[in-house]
Amino acid sequence: EDQVTQSPEALRLQEGESSSLNCSYTVSGLRGLFWYRQDPGKGPEFLFTLYSAGEEKEKERLKATLTKKESFLHITAPKPEDSATYLCAVPSYNTDKLIFGTGTRLQVFP
Amino acid sequence: DTEVTQTPKHLVMGMTNKKSLKCEQHMGHRAMYWYKQKAKKPPELMFVYSYEKLSINESVPSRFSPECPNSSLLNLHLHALQPEDSALYLCASSQEVGYGYTFGSGTRLTVV
Numbered sequence: 258e259d260q261v262t263q264s265p266e267a268l269r270l271q272e273g274e275s276s277s278l279n280c281s282y283t284v285s286g287l288r289g290l291f292w293y294r295q296d297p298g299k300g301p302e303f304l305f306t307l308y309s310a311g312e313e314k315e316k317e318r319l320k321a322t323l324t325k326k327e328s329f330l331h332i333t334a335p336k337p338e339d340s341a342t343y344l345c346a347v348p349s350y351n352t353d354k355l356i357f358g359t360g361t362r363l364q365v366f367p
Numbered sequence: 368d369t370e371v372t373q374t375p376k377h378l379v380m381g382m383t384n385k386k387s388l389k390c391e392q393h394m395g396h397r398a399m400y401w402y403k404q405k406a407k408k409p410p411e412l413m414f415v416y417s418y419e420k421l422s423i424n425e426s427v428p429s430r431f432s433p434e435c436p437n438s439s440l441l442n443l444h445l446h447a448l449q450p451e452d453s454a455l456y457l458c459a460s461s462q463e464v465g466y467g468y469t470f471g472s473g474t475r476l477t478v479v
Binding site for chain 2: 357
C-alpha cells in the first residue's frame with residue numbers, strides 16, 4: 258500500500274537554528290515527490306518537486322533532497338516567517354490520488 | 368496566470384441551505400481536484416476530474432455534488448450538510464493527473 262510518513266510531528270526552533278524535516282515514502286513507482294508549505298487557514302503553497310534519487314533543489318533557506326526511500330527538507334538559519342506546516346506528498350502509482358503525509362508543524366522563535 | 372482561484376473565501380450555511388463553491392484556473396490544466404481539510408490534518412481527497420470527466424469519487428456523501436462545466440471551472444454543490452462537514456475545502460489543478468499540483472487558497476466552510 259502506498260504510504261507517506263513525516264517526522265517530527267512538530268518542531269520548535271530558535272531563529273538561526275538549522276534543522277531537517279523527514280518524509281519517508283512507500284510507493285510502487287515514484288512519479289515525483291512534492292513539498293508544500295501551508296499557513297493556517299490557507300491552501301498549500303508549492304515548494305519543490307523531486308523526481309529521482311540524488312536530486313536536490315533549493316529555494317532561499319530551504320533545500321530538499323531525495324533518496325530511494327525518503328526525502329529531507331533542510332532549513333538553514335530559519336526565521337520566524339518560516340513558521341508553517343510543511344507537507345510532503347507522492348502520487349499513487351496506480352490511481353489518480355496524491356498521498357499526503359501528516360505534516361510537520363514548524364515554529365521558529367526570535 | 369499561475370493561480371487557482373476559489374470563491375467564496377468564507378461561507379456559513381445552515382443545514383437546510385444549498386450553496387456552491389467555485390474554483391477557476393487558467394493554466395490549461397486538464398486535471399482538477401476537490402480536497403477537504405480538517406484542522407491539523409492533511410488534505411483528504413474528495414473528487415478528481417480528468418479532462419472534464421469524474422475519475423475518482425472517494426465515497427463522498429451525496430450531499431456533496433461536484434460539477435465540471437468546462438476545463439477551467441470546477442464547482443462543488445452543497446446541500447443538507449452536517450456540522451461535521453465544517454472544514455477548509457481546497458481546489459487544486461495539475462497539467463495531468465499526478466503532476467505539479469497547484470492549490471487554491473481554500474473556502475472556510477462553517478455549517479451551523
